[in-house]
Amino acid sequence: MKMHFKSLVCLAVLSTPVFAAQHPDPLPSWNDGATKSAIVEFVETVTTKGSDNYVPAEDRIAVFDNDGTLWAEKPMYFQLFFTLDRIKDLAPKHPEWKTEEPFASVLKGDIKAALPHGEEGLLKMVMATHAGMNSVEFEEMVQAWVKNAKHPITKRPLTEMIYQPMLEVLDFLRDNDFKTYIVSGGGADFMRPWTEEVYGISPEYVIGSEIETEFAYTSNGIEIQRLPNVAHINDKAGKVIGIHKRLGRQPIAAFGNSDGDLQMMQWTTQQEGVTFGLYVHHTDEGREWKYDRNSSVGRLDKGLDEAKKEGWTIADMKNDWKVIYPN
Amino acid sequence: MKMHFKSLVCLAVLSTPVFAAQHPDPLPSWNDGATKSAIVEFVETVTTKGSDNYVPAEDRIAVFDNDGTLWAEKPMYFQLFFTLDRIKDLAPKHPEWKTEEPFASVLKGDIKAALPHGEEGLLKMVMATHAGMNSVEFEEMVQAWVKNAKHPITKRPLTEMIYQPMLEVLDFLRDNDFKTYIVSGGGADFMRPWTEEVYGISPEYVIGSEIETEFAYTSNGIEIQRLPNVAHINDKAGKVIGIHKRLGRQPIAAFGNSDGDLQMMQWTTQQEGVTFGLYVHHTDEGREWKYDRNSSVGRLDKGLDEAKKEGWTIADMKNDWKVIYPN
Numbered sequence: 001m002k003m004h005f006k007s008l009v010c011l012a013v014l015s016t017p018v019f020a021a022q023h024p025d026p027l028p029s030w031n032d033g034a035t036k037s038a039i040v041e042f043v044e045t046v047t048t049k050g051s052d053n054y055v056p057a058e059d060r061i062a063v064f065d066n067d068g069t070l071w072a073e074k075p076m077y078f079q080l081f082f083t084l085d086r087i088k089d090l091a092p093k094h095p096e097w098k099t100e101e102p103f104a105s106v107l108k109g110d111i112k113a114a115l116p117h118g119e120e121g122l123l124k125m126v127m128a129t130h131a132g133m134n135s136v137e138f139e140e141m142v143q144a145w146v147k148n149a150k151h152p153i154t155k156r157p158l159t160e161m162i163y164q165p166m167l168e169v170l171d172f173l174r175d176n177d178f179k180t181y182i183v184s185g186g187g188a189d190f191m192r193p194w195t196e197e198v199y200g201i202s203p204e205y206v207i208g209s210e211i212e213t214e215f216a217y218t219s220n221g222i223e224i225q226r227l228p229n230v231a232h233i234n235d236k237a238g239k240v241i242g243i244h245k246r247l248g249r250q251p252i253a254a255f256g257n258s259d260g261d262l263q264m265m266q267w268t269t270q271q272e273g274v275t276f277g278l279y280v281h282h283t284d285e286g287r288e289w290k291y292d293r294n295s296s297v298g299r300l301d302k303g304l305d306e307a308k309k310e311g312w313t314i315a316d317m318k319n320d321w322k323v324i325y326p327n
Numbered sequence: 328m329k330m331h332f333k334s335l336v337c338l339a340v341l342s343t344p345v346f347a348a349q350h351p352d353p354l355p356s357w358n359d360g361a362t363k364s365a366i367v368e369f370v371e372t373v374t375t376k377g378s379d380n381y382v383p384a385e386d387r388i389a390v391f392d393n394d395g396t397l398w399a400e401k402p403m404y405f406q407l408f409f410t411l412d413r414i415k416d417l418a419p420k421h422p423e424w425k426t427e428e429p430f431a432s433v434l435k436g437d438i439k440a441a442l443p444h445g446e447e448g449l450l451k452m453v454m455a456t457h458a459g460m461n462s463v464e465f466e467e468m469v470q471a472w473v474k475n476a477k478h479p480i481t482k483r484p485l486t487e488m489i490y491q492p493m494l495e496v497l498d499f500l501r502d503n504d505f506k507t508y509i510v511s512g513g514g515a516d517f518m519r520p521w522t523e524e525v526y527g528i529s530p531e532y533v534i535g536s537e538i539e540t541e542f543a544y545t546s547n548g549i550e551i552q553r554l555p556n557v558a559h560i561n562d563k564a565g566k567v568i569g570i571h572k573r574l575g576r577q578p579i580a581a582f583g584n585s586d587g588d589l590q591m592m593q594w595t596t597q598q599e600g601v602t603f604g605l606y607v608h609h610t611d612e613g614r615e616w617k618y619d620r621n622s623s624v625g626r627l628d629k630g631l632d633e634a635k636k637e638g639w640t641i642a643d644m645k646n647d648w649k650v651i652y653p654n
Binding site: 058061135179188189192196202203204206210213214215221222224237238240241244245246247248249263266267270 | 551
């Protein structure tokens with residue numbers, strides 16, 4: 001068949017937008033390159049019917065850390081902002097806090113003096129603010145707080161300190177019939193009131209740390225009382241235990257940013273078949289924060305070595321991401 | 328318009344199958360009547376857009392007890408058959424069981440003598456058979472066992488001792504965008520290996536009792552070791568705690584058959600808005616079993632009173648179900 005040059009030009013002009021409409025870029029906030037390609041290729045590989053590496057839709061499970069992976073975690077975990085705000089709210093009911101550390105320092109506004117009371121001090125603050133009410137009261141408390149909470153440095157609402165490129169990964173996976181779970185060291189009940197609106201992740205897809213609860217018949221009907229005891233710490237090996245308890249099987253993709261996600265990444269990628277592990281590497285001092293091996297919050301040290309050794313994907317925030325936060 | 332009788336007959340003949348094709352009976356194994364209507368009307372009510380009682384798809388969560396609600400539970404819970412079979416399998420490794428109760432009676436084939444050792448004896452048997460291996464080994468063990476396990480009286484495979492009418496309810500709800508969860512007193516890890524194939528319920532939709540587990544790095548990679556300690560008993564109030572831990576919110580429909588489901592039914596139906604509670608009542612001595620207030624397994628006593636008081640639906644197995652088991 002003979003074809004005139006003009007026809008060829010017409011075809012070329014026409015075919016580009018047609019193709020783009022059929023295959024819009026699923027990750028528009030990611031720069032083209034190896035990282036973006038790795039994500040896209042993984043999804044194509046496991047969703048291509050007839051391929052040896054095809055994974056049926058019901059087995060497509062992806063897990064995401066939250067702090068530092070889906071939203072920021074500097075200068076400290078955002079759940080700690082909630083804890084500090086709640087201490088101020090509750091102070092009138094606790095006159096003893098004026099002299100009891102770490103509460104006294106918090107009430108004086110001296111956070112730096114409050115934090116070095118270590119894990120015990122932190123636990124004291126969390127229990128004083130996360131227990132002693134029923135589940136509905138706690139949910140409403142978190143909802144009210146998160147609506148107005150702003151980041152102390154950027155002044156953005158905390159719920160807008162989320163990573164646009166990662167929102168696109170969540171959407172891309174869900175569009176390909178993946179179930180997307182949050183697997184965070186943060187409290188499950190602290191995240192559930194807002195993850196649907198912020199990430200499109202409904203409460204039953206949230207796995208996190210838990211405090212003990214107790215069933216009670218009250219004059220208002222059945223209530224679930226929150227008790228000041230830790231039931232499960234969903235960090236490091238606890239993430240694997242948490243996923244196993246909740247899902248009864250292994251995810252095929254894991255996304256994290258710190259050593260706290262290492263065991264979950266190892267467990268996900270040690271299976272037969274195609275799996276995917278990705279670390280978000282905080283390399284962007286200008287637009288976000290730059291930290292890894294020596295950071296107290298979100299330390300990525302052993303994980304970085306393991307990622308290189310195992311060939312996991314590393315998302316370099318500065319070079320791979322066109323934008324950090326949503327517009 | 329004038330219409331000949333023959334045309335009317337044609338219309339009548341034609342219209343029945345056309346209507347049936349558009350609205351096939353979602354519950355063909357249920358006899359027409361108040362129970363079937365109540366199920367259909369509930370689903371229609373919460374899925375009718377624009378209605379005051381419309382529930383968005385993401386909030387359509389239904390919970391189902393397993394033993395006695397989705398499959399039979401007589402003459403004893405089927406997980407106990409597994410436990411007894413495992414004791415026989417493991418006996419060569421445990422010479423001490425020859426003289427240690429309740430194992431000694433089990434090995435002599437005298438189940439009646441083994442069971443009266445009470446909760447402590449039962450726990451001993453469960454821990455001896457459900458712990459001491461890793462999660463993958465346990466899964467494979469259950470899979471291998473369930474494939475061949477037969478009911479001692481009916482001789483049917485245990486996985487066919489399931490209730491056809493309830494399978495239809497599961498399908499009907501899922502066709503209407505409900506998420507269907509199992510919430511059972513049985514072990515979560517005992518159910519997960521077969522619920523997908525048997526009920527169309529994948530592992531992450533199974534909430535059950537749990538034993539403690541431990542993360543371990545081994546020469547085969549990461550393993551989850553099963554420890555001989557109870558972590559959660561998912562019965563009575565424990566069902567409410569289990570649902571809250573896992574889903575972070577209340578279901579809008581609950582299906583059970585015993586007093587063990589009562590708190591879950593109360594919690595589900597105490598909310599604002601349209602909710603649904605259904606008790607399967609074992610009334611069919613001929614085709615299944617007949618028991619309620621005085622049964623040691625699957626006792627339905629307080630629940631039956633509460634169901635009548637609260638207006639929950641009671642499925643009368645003998646009169647409401649055309650068939651019990653699938654063909």
